[in-house]
Amino acid sequence: MRERLVQARNLGLAYGFYFLLLAIVIVFTAISNSFLTVSNWTQIAIASTFLLSAAAGLTLVLINGEIDLSIGSIAYVAATVVFLTSDMPATVSIVAALLTGLAIGLFNGWLVAYLGMNSLLTTLGLMIAYRGVALVFTEGTVKQTGEGLALLGSVKLLGTIPAIFFVALAIVLIFQWILRGTRLGTYWLAIGNNEESARKIGVPVRRAKLAAYALCGISAAVSGTLLAAYLGEITTFTGRGMEFQAVAAVVIGGASLFGGRGNVFPGTLAGVLLLIVINNGLGTRGVSPFVYPFVAGSLIFLAIYLDAIKNRDVRSVS
Amino acid sequence: MTAKLHMQGVTKVFPGVKALDDVSISVKSGEVLGLVGVNGAGKSTLMNVLGGIYRPDGGHIEIDGRRVDFARPIDADAAGIAFIHQELLYFPSLTVAENMFISHLPTGKLPFSVDKRAARARAQASLDQLGSGIRPTARMESLSVGEMQVVEIARAVAMGADIVIFDEPSSSLSIKEKEALFNIVRKLKAEGKAVIYISHFLDEIQELCDRYVVLRNGQLVGSGDIAEVTHDQIVEMIVGQVVTERAARTRRKGGAPMLSLEGIRREGILDGASLELREGEVLGLWGLMGSGRTELIRSVLGLDPMDGGRITLAIDGDSREVSHDELLERTAYVTESRRTDGLFLDEAIWKNISSTTLADYARGRMRVLDKAAEAGTARSMIDRLKIMTPDHHTQAAILSGGNQQKVVFAKWLNRKPDILILDEPTRGVDVSSKGEIGELVGALAEAGTSVLLVTSEIEEMVALADRVLVLRDGMIAAEMLGEDITETALMAAALRTEAAHA
Numbered sequence: 001m002r003e004r005l006v007q008a009r010n011l012g013l014a015y016g017f018y019f020l021l022l023a024i025v026i027v028f029t030a031i032s033n034s035f036l037t038v039s040n041w042t043q044i045a046i047a048s049t050f051l052l053s054a055a056a057g058l059t060l061v062l063i064n065g066e067i068d069l070s071i072g073s074i075a076y077v078a079a080t081v082v083f084l085t086s087d088m089p090a091t092v093s094i095v096a097a098l099l100t101g102l103a104i105g106l107f108n109g110w111l112v113a114y115l116g117m118n119s120l121l122t123t124l125g126l127m128i129a130y131r132g133v134a135l136v137f138t139e140g141t142v143k144q145t146g147e148g149l150a151l152l153g154s155v156k157l158l159g160t161i162p163a164i165f166f167v168a169l170a171i172v173l174i175f176q177w178i179l180r181g182t183r184l185g186t187y188w189l190a191i192g193n194n195e196e197s198a199r200k201i202g203v204p205v206r207r208a209k210l211a212a213y214a215l216c217g218i219s220a221a222v223s224g225t226l227l228a229a230y231l232g233e234i235t236t237f238t239g240r241g242m243e244f245q246a247v248a249a250v251v252i253g254g255a256s257l258f259g260g261r262g263n264v265f266p267g268t269l270a271g272v273l274l275l276i277v278i279n280n281g282l283g284t285r286g287v288s289p290f291v292y293p294f295v296a297g298s299l300i301f302l303a304i305y306l307d308a309i310k311n312r313d314v315r316s317v318s
Numbered sequence: 319m320t321a322k323l324h325m326q327g328v329t330k331v332f333p334g335v336k337a338l339d340d341v342s343i344s345v346k347s348g349e350v351l352g353l354v355g356v357n358g359a360g361k362s363t364l365m366n367v368l369g370g371i372y373r374p375d376g377g378h379i380e381i382d383g384r385r386v387d388f389a390r391p392i393d394a395d396a397a398g399i400a401f402i403h404q405e406l407l408y409f410p411s412l413t414v415a416e417n418m419f420i421s422h423l424p425t426g427k428l429p430f431s432v433d434k435r436a437a438r439a440r441a442q443a444s445l446d447q448l449g450s451g452i453r454p455t456a457r458m459e460s461l462s463v464g465e466m467q468v469v470e471i472a473r474a475v476a477m478g479a480d481i482v483i484f485d486e487p488s489s490s491l492s493i494k495e496k497e498a499l500f501n502i503v504r505k506l507k508a509e510g511k512a513v514i515y516i517s518h519f520l521d522e523i524q525e526l527c528d529r530y531v532v533l534r535n536g537q538l539v540g541s542g543d544i545a546e547v548t549h550d551q552i553v554e555m556i557v558g559q560v561v562t563e564r565a566a567r568t569r570r571k572g573g574a575p576m577l578s579l580e581g582i583r584r585e586g587i588l589d590g591a592s593l594e595l596r597e598g599e600v601l602g603l604w605g606l607m608g609s610g611r612t613e614l615i616r617s618v619l620g621l622d623p624m625d626g627g628r629i630t631l632a633i634d635g636d637s638r639e640v641s642h643d644e645l646l647e648r649t650a651y652v653t654e655s656r657r658t659d660g661l662f663l664d665e666a667i668w669k670n671i672s673s674t675t676l677a678d679y680a681r682g683r684m685r686v687l688d689k690a691a692e693a694g695t696a697r698s699m700i701d702r703l704k705i706m707t708p709d710h711h712t713q714a715a716i717l718s719g720g721n722q723q724k725v726v727f728a729k730w731l732n733r734k735p736d737i738l739i740l741d742e743p744t745r746g747v748d749v750s751s752k753g754e755i756g757e758l759v760g761a762l763a764e765a766g767t768s769v770l771l772v773t774s775e776i777e778e779m780v781a782l783a784d785r786v787l788v789l790r791d792g793m794i795a796a797e798m799l800g801e802d803i804t805e806t807a808l809m810a811a812a813l814r815t816e817a818a819h820a
């Protein structure tokens with residue numbers, strides 16, 4: 001009996017949020033007839049795109065047992081680069097924005113991996129600093145992107161779904177492959193499991209972490225670039241609060257804040273969808289928008305609480 | 319034939335201790351060298367130098383007659399040295415194959431990719447070579463300690479290491495797993511590897527090794543062929559003095575019942591175990607790993623779930639049913655896993671020792687801790703248990719494995735409990751300290767403490783227990799009294815369990 005309870009609990013811990021996602025989709029479909037429509041799911045895909053592309057990179061950093069809270073600001077800096085290059089061809093804008101993300105990611109990674117700075121506090125500080133730099137250039141106002149980029153941002157595939165969503169999806173799949181299919185990914189998991197052992201056994205801990213931060217920087221820059229392309233303009237809201245949503249999505253998706261466990265696909269993808277679908281579903285029911293932060297916050301709390309339980313189990317076993 | 323490995327005049331100084339003082343050893347291919355010495359003698363330090371973890375302050379290493387210099391562990395790896403650590407290094411959420419090849423993952427077709435199939439096949443091959451049934455795709459966290467160790471050895475085999483170091487490999491293995499380990503060591507020897515084997519169990523050393531080296535206080539005090547020394551001669555070298563036979567002792571009868579357990583059950587593990595622990599006796603719980611020894615204790619203390627049963631405790635002469643917390647209050651529990659729940663590794667020794675009884679040191683209305691008194695207790699414990707350390711301010715983490723275990727012991731002794739539960743109290747503790755800890759336990763029982771002892775070491779059970787209960791499949795299967803407690807009887811009881819499981 002107890003065995004079975006434990007099994008059921010472990011199953012719940014492992015797949016609980018997938019069931020929840022399914023249940024929520026069913027409930028919203030039942031209570032709102034505008035929920036399960038093509039146009040609404042197109043909305044969901046668009047809303048997911050920006051969070052998804054940033055959360056994918058963050059997953060890799062969390063698996064290392066570190067964190068990057070500056071991703072929202074990196075997205076804004078990347079969008080600002082798009083604005084600064086708006087008279088040049090779209091490809092130049094894109095490359096410049098992504099290189100900026102890469103550079104910032106490398107800098108963050110260098111501070112954490114090589115100088116041994118605490119990632120939580122360091123990136124919290126940098127989150128403010130990067131946004132500050134971007135604000136200097138945008139003067140805190142709305143700016144236009146180049147026309148070429150705006151055009152790219154409006155391309156649709158498979159009927160109504162915007163191409164930008166597929167860009168985010170591609171990042172998810174590529175990162176998942178790096179995580180589970182390459183040497184680097186195995187190093188990340190090992191580092192997240194036990195950094196000290198990893199070092200002793202000859203894993204290049206610092207280089208691996210640096211790479212995770214670099215990819216995280218690029219992924220955040222993609223998010224900012226996609227948003228700018230989609231809107232055709234750069235608003236000061238770009239990436240604001242995204243770091244917390246992304247952490248939530250990653251942890252809901254099964255990655256551990258303690259490191260060593262997690263997946264970009266399907267984990268983080270499911271986490272992002274859960275947050276976005278809830279927001280969207282509440283919207284289609286005409287629920288006050290002020291309810292959403294409470295619901296999302298409770299969900300985040302739940303995810304982190306469950307993560308702690310899972311980890312306690314693992315520790316007491318070993 | 320020249321030596322495969324030669325360490326010449328190695329010296330290593332840590333702040334406050336000279337851990338190694340001009341030590342030279344050599345090992346030939348196809349030879350097993352036994353490395354012995356008391357806790358803190360410098361065995362692990364010597365191997366850490368060989369494994370590239372520490373740089374020596376003097377001396378050098380030669381492999382196949384050529385001088386080598388290891389700046390990092392991977393350098394030693396590359397030179398064909400595999401180190402099976404005293405505390406295993408592993409990654410719980412990775413698979414067995416990933417754990418084995420983490421530093422040498424085979425490359426697949428795509429750039430940077432890992433050829434998982436090749437890794438699995440190679441892992442399978444070296445596990446097969448060791449005659450192990452572990453699957454390469456199993457997650458490391460699903461394995462037992464013994465199995466994890468086999469994985470580490472398989473890793474060494476797969477790397478093609480020709481020098482293999484074992485640092486106290488057998489101390490957390492079951493009887494069956496030990497046999498498997500010995501076979502593996504013999505296989506490595508037959509394949510022409512040079513093996514260095516550290517252990518506190520001299521019978522293992524005598525069974526497995528060709529030659530021995532004894533360290534004491536960081537110095538080499540003896541070496542030679544195993545065939546040419548007796549057990550007692552090695553002990554004398556280790557301890558540095560002639561050992562006197564201890565007089566045969568009479569087994570205590572025990573007084574009034576102190577703790578009684580009735581029908582303790584835990585789904586799938588404990589099946590109605592009952593026992594009575596008396597005042598002033600040492601009651602041994604004997605059985606294999608998995609027989610429910612440790613599980614019984616953990617359930618009764620409320621550390622694991624308990625699905626049924628009664629716990630009755632004598633409190634000031636009255637017997638009554640108690641909760642887990644009331645029992646814990648009156649009990650000291652010395653565990654086998656000092657690293658995870660026995661010690662505050664980053665804290666000083668004196669803080670560790672007083673940590674269970676802080677209230678006794680609180681003075682005045684502000685309940686300020688009397689640090690001088692705490693330090694005094696710590697110093698006397700260090701003397702009493704012969705803990706090898708520069709002083710009581712030393713951080714627990716840098717003590718040798720066995721000395722850490724003594725600190726755990728000191729911490730609980732200091733509490734003067736009614737009931738003392740010992741679960742593998744001398745794991746990793748050397749011969750002479752084992753004797754001292756044994757005497758302490760005896761003295762405590764004389765003074766009226768009720769002691770419940772779990773150990774997988776036969777001699778320890780025979781030496782300490784006044785009465786032994788044999789556990790099998792979560793139930794008490796037999797009781798042994800007085801003269802009946804012999805090594806053969808215990809061995810027979812354990813083997814019977816093994817047969818029943820097979």
Ligand SMILES: Nc1ncnc2c1ncn2[C@@H]1O[C@H](COP(=O)(O)OP(=O)(O)OP(=O)(O)O)[C@@H](O)[C@H]1O
Pocket residue numbers: 332333335337355356357358359360361362363364706707716717718719720721746748
């Ligand atoms: N990193 C360190 N810093 C300071 N002192 C150390 C360090 N490592 C070991 N020592 C000291 O060096 C001495 C030798 O320790 P070592 O671990 O080699 O002993 P050992 O022979 O392996 O003992 P055991 O049988 O208990 O494992 C001890 O006094 C220990 O406290």
Ligand SMILES: [Mg+2]
Pocket residue numbers: 361362363404485718719720
């Ligand atoms: Mg040691």
